[in-house]
Amino acid sequence: MNTVHTIKELRSIVAQQRKKGQRIVFVPTMGNLHEGHIALVTEGLSHGDFVITSIFVNPLQFGANEDLDAYPRTLEQDQQKLADAGNHLVFAPSANEIYPQGMESQSKVIVPELTELHCGASRPGHFTGVSTVVTMLFNMIQPDVAIFGEKDYQQLAVIRKMVKDLFMPIEIIGLPTARDTDGLAKSSRNGYLSPEERAIAPRLYEIINLTAEKIRQGQRDFTQLTREAESLLKEHHFKPDYFNIADSSTLELADKTTQSITILAAAFLGGTRLIDNLTI
Structure with a gap:
């Protein structure tokens, strides 16, 4: 090479x-x-x-x-x-x-x-x-x-x-996103996390998955789902940047008629900004 x-x-x-x-x-x-x-x-x-x-x-x-x-x-x-x-x-x-x-x-x-x-x-x-x-x-x-x-x-x-x-x-x-065994998306910025932060970091993807499951079960109040997700992130010591439920194609915020949905999220954990997503 x-x-x-x-x-x-x-x-x-x-x-x-x-x-x-x-x-x-x-x-x-x-x-x-x-x-x-x-x-x-x-x-x-x-x-x-x-x-x-x-x-x-x-x-x-x-x-x-x-x-x-x-x-x-x-x-x-x-x-x-x-x-x-x-x-x-x-x-x-x-x-x-x-x-x-x-x-x-x-x-x-x-x-x-x-x-x-x-x-x-x-x-x-x-x-x-x-x-x-x-x-x-x-x-x-x-x-x-x-x-x-x-x-x-x-x-x-x-x-x-x-x-x-x-x-x-x-x-x-x-x-597809490469992940560690605990679900955290692999990223060069993961190296910035302290051991304590690294233990918390997988919660971002867990909360995205929790929201996705609620949508699969038929919930369509995306504003409320976003509030709930951001509240959970804060409980786990994240500082949310955004948590958006979007149209997979246009990336505009989803509404009740949206057929394909992608959840996109970014949050700070300490000084490290983590991003992740999941398409439903």
């Missing part, structure tokens, strides 16, 4: 693989890889011949008071995990390589509507940063397939819409 740090090197290797008739699969990450990321790579191997994983902590998607500087960078460990998984190429650029003119003058890709609620409401500009850097990476690599995790449900929906709207010839595949 090779690792490159420049767009020139990346494109040279991609061109070589194209000449061989290889089908290119791309897995974008911010590094600090866990089993969920590795599952994306493993899935990618079944969809193509040459898997490229990027490791780039994208400053454009972090807000002014978010954890950009503290975000863990573990390139050597990540490289070993990827090599063991059968990944073929790592692209690990610097911020200067991606934004040579700085971020203020960077052209941006904006996906409307889907980005206005949920994480988009509480993290202004976040999804513009995501859609912009993913578009740039797609243009550098021009993959046939790209693999994303469903833990970031809204992000996946944004990417799907962007690819469709901009006629990008890329197949987008979503992989």
